Amino acid sequence: MRLNSVGYRYQRRAGWVLRDVTLTLAPDRITEVTGPNGAGKSTLLRLLAGILRPRLGELTDRPARVGYAPERFPADQPFTVRGYLSHMARMRGAPDARIDLWAERLRFGELLDLPLRELSKGSAHKVGLAQAILGDPELLVLDEPFAGLDAGTRADLPALLTGLRSGGTMIVVSDHQRDLRTLPDVDRLQVAGGTVTRAPGAHDERSATRTGNGEGPVAEQAIIEVVVPAHQAATVLAKLRADGYAAREPRT
């Protein structure tokens, strides 16, 4: 996906929030977007997701299936959690079983029959994440997904995102608290002063601060090997990826 000299301002006479942004996002990558408050991170994410259209320049090669979770999920809707997610799943051609799967992974399974309006802020935020993910998007755009999450879900989320990336999803995350900082192999964009620049990736930064205070709330990762009959390798790999684990092809 490519942005060519993209500029955006909200009103005709307002100042430009973003100017002359040119960048390419590669598939199968996680990109973390950082920057100070009001710099334009959400604006950039809305442009990437197609919620906003560039006033200047162009955005090309956006994948067809896009999942987007806004910073604040609009929970003031007259549905139960399950009713809302079923509707979203139907619109995206996803099976209902995905609702239970993602409700369990994001730790809100026991809330599925509650009205959206009764949810706490953090639980509503989880529903916002689930609706973005359950349609198996090719591009997943998450605006501050860690904000307001309980410690367990917050610790799980980097591994869930890594699993989706392994399954081929391009992921863009704004993350001003830097929850992804210890995840290896993440691209980083810095939004400031109306421009977007590439910053050193989390991997580079982790190497640089290995003896410093770089530990974050990311769950500890473990690598295991699984031995299966050769003819089942592709099936098992697909199952692991569908379950949100990062799994790689067998070595020959």
Ligand SMILES: Nc1ncnc2c1ncn2[C@@H]1O[C@H](COP(=O)(O)OP(=O)(O)OP(=O)(O)O)[C@@H](O)[C@H]1O
């Ligand atoms: N709907 C809107 N109408 C007018 N101006 C807006 C709108 N949304 C954002 N802005 C302005 O655009 C600028 C960038 O806002 P944006 O929300 O993209 O920043 P951000 O980096 O995501 O900030 P934060 O870290 O506080 O969430 C700000 O000056 C903001 O006031």
